[in-house]
Amino acid sequence: MRQVLLVEDSKMFGRLVKSRIEKTFDVPVFWTKTLAETEKILAMAKGHFSLALLDFSLPDAPNGEIIDRVVGEGITTFVFTADLTEEVRNLVWSKKVADYILKEDSNSLDYIVAAIRQLGDNQDSLVLVVGDSARYRTLVSELLYIRKFRVLNATDGKSAMAILEQYPEIKLVVTDYHMSGMDGCSLCQKIREKYKQDRLAIIGFSSKNEGNIGARFIKSGANDFIIQQSFLVEEFYCRVNHCMENLSLIDKIRDGAIRDFLTGLHNRRYFFDAGTELLGHVQKHGELLACIMLDIDFFKKVNDTYGHDVGDMVIKSIARTLCDNAGDRDIVARIGGEEFCILTPHGNRQEVIDRFEKLRRQIETTPAAIVEDKPLFVTSSFGICTAIGDNLESMMKIADEYLYKAKNGGRNRVQF
Template identity: 45%
Template sequence: MRSSEKISERILLVEDDLVFGKDLVKALESEIKDPVTWTKSLAETLPCLDSSQRYFAAVLDFVLPDATNGEIIDVVTQKGIPSIVFTSVINSELRKIVWSKKIVDYILKDDQSSLGYLLSSLKKLKANKNHIILIVDDSLFFRRAISDLLYMHQYKLITATNGKEALEALKRYPEIKLVITDFNMPGMDGCLLCKTIREAYSKEELAIIGMSSERDETMAARFIKSGANDFIIKQSFIREEFYCRVAQCIENICLLKQTKLDAIMDYLTGLYNRRFFFEKGEKLFLSSRQFNRPLCCAMIDVDHFKKVNDTYGHDVGDLVLQKLAEIFKNFVKQNELIARLGGEEFCFVISGRDGEDKNDFRNQIEKRFNALKALTQATKIAYGDANQKLAVTISIGISFNTDNDFSDMLKSADNRLYYSKKGGRNLVTVTG
């Protein structure tokens, strides 16, 4: 990196209508959360492009006082800035001109939903930087052509020249969300690649778009039956349609992933919920028995939480739970489980290493949870106008008893939690 200081990115807006431009700046900064540089002509824009300022996207009016034929598009896109054309006039001829340039999209101003569509497009453009697409084609020409199209939309790209390379890339980059594959390739055709991919990845985990230059009427059906989500004929696809199909595949994968997360996450704290806790906790318990790993279960309850709600209101109570969840997330290490069981009750399950000495593990756990108790007590939680702050304490019960089953271990931890409460709260009590 050239500097440890992060360079903030902005949105470039080129719009000569003063009233519309002012409203657009307000909407962009409010919804996209990035500052806007607003210019009203080509001449005013040029100095902005020559500066060191970085723009993650540009919104361009097609007709400007000193550039009436869309000259602003070429000037901005040549700087590598992803650009959306926002115009009040469009026809088939103008549409061809616009799409012949390296733009992300064009949007009609006079459509009632145009502003919402623009904001949605910019949000997607920002999110695309987190999405990886794998392009598989033995033709260098088509790999570059498809890559150029997707680069405009800010996707991260990986390329492969055949099926074998594609499968290796999927192993190396499991976060890939979409595979775009040609049919005719040496060693393994696109349909066989789809079938092989589907043996490891479901349609809920990974999308596939098949492509072919062949005019075989059955090709689309062959790809779909092999596990592809969609199919495109190489020579005849429209760029706008291509972007829509790619975006739809990515959106479906993200939606399915979010739906799965929603089913296992607690909506308020962002921690795992009770349902997932019992499923995962049971697996950790059985694994600890199988591989001789020490295990602990820690039950946590927020002290006098009803008093917090009664005194400060439930909104402040929710802030307390959210802050504690943040502390707990930072406390756990990889492969350690934390969940909100309900109300103000949380539970941890922590596994040691294979064959680790149980006494050493126990000592480490006791130290960690005593430190967590102290950190919680020392944390001031801001509420109201942020000048008001309160602190809470937690009681903790810990069990190391794996003699019976996971349910018995939970009961043991809950029993220790009861003694922490009975002993005066803000305590850690251990058994087993």
């Protein structure tokens, strides 16, 4: 996010918004109170604003004139209003704004922050719009662009499936019902054969309410359904947000199940699942794989001397170091209290030994925590297995035996 433009004539509300946005997002907020002031700052800082928060009614622009001026600069715009009449609501949505916020709502500041965060998430989200009507595709795509989504278009079901195959990161499909060759419900069924609802959301569209078309869409695998005949921009955004929020929530739950809560590294469960898959891959393609067990030396003494809070700091420091030194295909996990395990494809045995000897020295010479303004250093021991076994457990057992030898041999060493 670049700079934020705030146009608000209420001093109290303006101060609250400016302070909250700057504190939350660490971006500068430029605050004007009239249309005339805004004209001047837009002329001086053309192209510098990525987001605008506008008061609908200003002393020199009482009927929303400020909106056209700012939207015309290509700036993503949110509108504040204390007027919730149908006339004002329809006028605001006709201006291609991202959203409006009720000033009188006690949760308005929280809503603003959440809406801005959602825009940031949307920039990483790819949406596929499917329909043989160019007018329909343009309408939906433009609305999605306003909310900062990345958008692809398909003219029929067949091309939609090809695009999904090419872009597996697509999170949402918005499909019309009436299409040649394959209608929207049939497309939903095809999509659900490959992509489940926890990975991809679908919103069905129909030009009019035809019998049980909504129920047919839902039963075919769509998450939601909209009738274009009674189409409301606000409703469309609400339904899109609902789908994206559900996917995000599922991702967080899924991620929480495979992550260590303290370090953010993968946990033991993930290590065995993904590690077994990686082992199978390297066996099939004749690649080399090493399994490394790592243990923090005298960690109990750290806990006993400095307390568990400092112990947690040490564990998190080691985890960060492992992450910073991990390769693209490496699997790094915390599998016990102070014990970590790494799987890494490699070119040759000596390469692995040199790499982890370097890592051992880095851990030894890098403060793992600061205690009473003094650096606390720890050491670590490594056991390395470079012989690919029949299964992951056998490789871990060998690495663990070498780790035991490293401990018995004086610690702070790499054993292989």
